[in-house]
Amino acid sequence: MSRMTVTLSDxxxxxxxxxxxxxxxxxxxxxxxxxxxxxxxxxxxxxxLKYSPDANAQAMARGRTTALGLIVHDxxxxxxxxxxxxxxxxxxxxxxxxxxxxxxxxxxxxxxxVDLMQRQRARAIIVAGGRSDDAEANAALTEALAEYxxxxxxxxxxxxxxxxxxxxxxxxxxxTSELASRLHALGYRRFAILAGPEGHLTARARLTxxxxxxxxxxxxIADEDVVHCAFTRDGGFEGMQxxxxxxxxxxxxxxxGHVDAVFAVNDVMAVGAMAAARTAGVTxxxxxxIAGFDDIITLRDITPSLTTIRLPLADIGSLVTxxxxxxxxxxxxxxxxxxxxxxxxxxxRRD
Amino acid sequence: MSRMTVTLSDxxxxxxxxxxxxxxxxxxxxxxxxxxxxxxxxxxxxxxLKYSPDANAQAMARGRTTALGLIVHDxxxxxxxxxxxxxxxxxxxxxxxxxxxxxxxxxxxxxxxVDLMQRQRARAIIVAGGRSDDAEANAALTEALAEYxxxxxxxxxxxxxxxxxxxxxxxxxxxTSELASRLHALGYRRFAILAGPEGHLTARARLTxxxxxxxxxxxxIADEDVVHCAFTRDGGFEGMQxxxxxxxxxxxxxxxGHVDAVFAVNDVMAVGAMAAARTAGVTxxxxxxIAGFDDIITLRDITPSLTTIRLPLADIGSLVTxxxxxxxxxxxxxxxxxxxxxxxxxxxRRD
DNA sequence: TTGTAGGCGTTATCAA
DNA sequence: TTGATAACGCCTACAA
Numbered sequence: 001m002s003r004m005t006v007t008l009s010d011x012x013x014x015x016x017x018x019x020x021x022x023x024x025x026x027x028x029x030x031x032x033x034x035x036x037x038x039x040x041x042x043x044x045x046x047x048x049l050k051y052s053p054d055a056n057a058q059a060m061a062r063g064r065t066t067a068l069g070l071i072v073h074d075x076x077x078x079x080x081x082x083x084x085x086x087x088x089x090x091x092x093x094x095x096x097x098x099x100x101x102x103x104x105x106x107x108x109x110x111x112x113x114v115d116l117m118q119r120q121r122a123r124a125i126i127v128a129g130g131r132s133d134d135a136e137a138n139a140a141l142t143e144a145l146a147e148y149x150x151x152x153x154x155x156x157x158x159x160x161x162x163x164x165x166x167x168x169x170x171x172x173x174x175x176t177s178e179l180a181s182r183l184h185a186l187g188y189r190r191f192a193i194l195a196g197p198e199g200h201l202t203a204r205a206r207l208t209x210x211x212x213x214x215x216x217x218x219x220x221i222a223d224e225d226v227v228h229c230a231f232t233r234d235g236g237f238e239g240m241q242x243x244x245x246x247x248x249x250x251x252x253x254x255x256x257g258h259v260d261a262v263f264a265v266n267d268v269m270a271v272g273a274m275a276a277a278r279t280a281g282v283t284x285x286x287x288x289x290i291a292g293f294d295d296i297i298t299l300r301d302i303t304p305s306l307t308t309i310r311l312p313l314a315d316i317g318s319l320v321t322x323x324x325x326x327x328x329x330x331x332x333x334x335x336x337x338x339x340x341x342x343x344x345x346x347x348x349r350r351d
Numbered sequence: 352m353s354r355m356t357v358t359l360s361d362x363x364x365x366x367x368x369x370x371x372x373x374x375x376x377x378x379x380x381x382x383x384x385x386x387x388x389x390x391x392x393x394x395x396x397x398x399x400l401k402y403s404p405d406a407n408a409q410a411m412a413r414g415r416t417t418a419l420g421l422i423v424h425d426x427x428x429x430x431x432x433x434x435x436x437x438x439x440x441x442x443x444x445x446x447x448x449x450x451x452x453x454x455x456x457x458x459x460x461x462x463x464x465v466d467l468m469q470r471q472r473a474r475a476i477i478v479a480g481g482r483s484d485d486a487e488a489n490a491a492l493t494e495a496l497a498e499y500x501x502x503x504x505x506x507x508x509x510x511x512x513x514x515x516x517x518x519x520x521x522x523x524x525x526x527t528s529e530l531a532s533r534l535h536a537l538g539y540r541r542f543a544i545l546a547g548p549e550g551h552l553t554a555r556a557r558l559t560x561x562x563x564x565x566x567x568x569x570x571x572i573a574d575e576d577v578v579h580c581a582f583t584r585d586g587g588f589e590g591m592q593x594x595x596x597x598x599x600x601x602x603x604x605x606x607x608g609h610v611d612a613v614f615a616v617n618d619v620m621a622v623g624a625m626a627a628a629r630t631a632g633v634t635x636x637x638x639x640x641i642a643g644f645d646d647i648i649t650l651r652d653i654t655p656s657l658t659t660i661r662l663p664l665a666d667i668g669s670l671v672t673x674x675x676x677x678x679x680x681x682x683x684x685x686x687x688x689x690x691x692x693x694x695x696x697x698x699x700r701r702d
Numbered sequence: 703t704t705g706t707a708g709g710c711g712t713t714a715t716c717a718a
Numbered sequence: 719t720t721g722a723t724a725a726c727g728c729c730t731a732c733a734a
Binding site: 004005050052053054055056057059060065067070074075076077078080081082084085088089097098099100101102115116118119120121147151152233268271272274275278296297298299301302303314 | 355356401403404405406407408410411416418421425426427428429431432433435436439440448449450451452453466467469470471472498502503584619622623625626629647648649650652653654665
C-alpha cells in the first residue's frame, strides 16, 4: 500500500501548481478561472494518483453537506418502500444522498434520528408515516424539527399537518367518503370497519371519512362493527377474526343484520382480513365484500382483486422531497394529494 | 437568529474551560479524564447553548466516518426492501447510518454510487441484487470495489461470489433442485419455467437447479417450455402469456403433453403468471400448478397460497452487513444461505 | 487533570 | 490567472 490517502495537495504537487489552483481546476469553482493548459495538467495528475475528493472535508469547507434524511416506520412495509423509491429518485435529481432510518414506529428513535441528522448537518429531513395522537411525542418531534429548521435545515412530512413543517397530506376523509358512496351505490348496506389503532390519526381519518360517506346515504355503522386493531396484516387478520367470532360476518353470506362489506383502513390489513375470512370458510366476495386503502403494487394481483383507494406513493415521495428542499416559507405549506377509488372484484355489485 | 452555529469553542468559553477539556467532557475521549465537576459544567453549557456536534468535523478529525452505503436495484421491490430492513437494523447496532441508493439495475449508477461512497469515506458498501453476466460491468464493479477496499473500506455482496469481496450466496441450485424433487413427488411431470432474463445469474442458477433436480428423476424440460422474461411481475405475466399462446398451458387442465406445473424463478413473477393464467381462464392450481422463489412476506396471503422457497431476507441483510464491517480477510469469504422449500396450495398433489 | 497547538482535506479570501 | 493563507469544527499528542 502506498500513501494511505491521496489529498488535493498531492495532486497539486504532482501537477506543479498550488493547492488553490488544483481545487479550482477540479471542482470548477464559482469564478472558474483556470487556464485550460493547467486544468488539464491537474486533471491528469488527479487521475494518475486516483484522487478522490473527501466529501466530508468539502462539506466542512463549503459549509453545506449533501445529505438528506428519510425517516420511515418500517422500510420493509411496501407502503414505505414505495415512498422511499420516490424520495431516492428526487434526491438523486437534486444531487443529494439519502440517509435512511427505519424506526419501527418508536418515537424516541425518530427523535434520535432527527438529532443525528442535525449532527450530520443534513440538508433536509423527511418524515413519512402517520402520526399517532400521542401529544407528547408529537410535541417533542415538532420541537426537534423546529430546532432543526431554525439551524437552516429543511423538513417536510407525509401525513398530518401537525408537526409545524411543510406537509403532504392524504385526502383520507374525502377518498374514504367517496369509497363509501361507491360501495353504497353497488348495493352494500351493512358495513364493518377494521379501523386500526385508536390513536392512529390516519386510521382515524379513514374511519371518519368512511362513516361520513355512509351517513350521507342514511347508513350508519354500529359501534360493534368498528373493530380496532393493529395497522398491519396481522391486525387485519385478528380484526376479522373478531368480527367472525362476534357473528357479524358469517359463512354463507350476509343475511338480516349481518355485515355485507368490510372496509379495512389499509391494503395489508385487508389482505389479512381476507386470509382470516378464508380460514373461517367465509368466501370473499360472495359472502362478504372487502375494501382496502393504498393500492399497494405488490398486492394488485391478489384474488379476488382488491377494491381500494390508489395513492401515488412514489410521486408523494418525490413531492415531499421537493417540499423539504425548497426554501422555507414563513407559514408551513400543505399539499393535499387525492386518492382514487378503484373498484375491483372484492366488492361486486350486490342485488 | 443568534450566531448561525454554536461550536465546541463556544461551549468551552461558556463553561470557562479549554477547547480540549470541552471535547473530552462531551465525547468522553479515550483516556477519559475530566473532573466530574468540570464535566458537569461543560455539559450544562452545551445544553444551554443547544450545542450539536458537527459529525462531519468529527469524522474529519477522527479519520473515520459513520456511514454505510447500501446499493439495491429497486427499493420498492419487496425483496430488496426486506433486505434493507435487515441492513438498517444491523447498521444501527453498529452505530452506523445507512446511505441508500436505488440504481434501477443500471451498472453505471452502481459504479457512480461506489465512487460516491468512496468520497464520503463510508465505512463499508453493501451490494444487494443478482449480477448479470455482463462481464464488462462486473469487471468494472469488481475493480471499483477493490479500489474502495484498498483504501480501507469494507464491502460485501449478496448474490454471486464474483465481485472479489465477501459474499452471502443463496443456495439457488440446491433449493430449486429440492423444489423440483418435491413437485415430482407430488405427481407433477411436465414443467415449464419462467426463467427470467438470459443473462441474469440468479435466474440462471434457479433454472439450472430446477432442471437438475428434475433430471435426477428422469424428467427433462423441453426448450420450448423455458421462457425467458423480465425478473419482474410483468415479466412473469408476459412469460405466462407466451406459454398460453404456445398452447403449452391450457384451460381445463393438463392433458397429454401439456404443462402441469410452472416454476417462476421468483415470487413476483409467479404472481404475474397467476394473473395471466386467470385472465386466460386457466385455473390455478386445478389446471396448472405454480411455484415461486423468495417467499415475499406481502405475498404470503395470496390465493391459492404460493409454493415457494423461503429466504430469510432480513437476516441476510444483517449478515451481509456484519460481513462488510468485519475486518477483511486476505481471501474473500463466502457464506451460503439455505432456502427452505415451502409447499402450499398452488401445487397440490396430483393424482 | 487541564491546556496548547498542530492537523484532518477543502474552500475561499485577498494579494500578487 | 495564480498562489499564500486563513478559515471550517473538532480531535489529540504533547506539555504543563
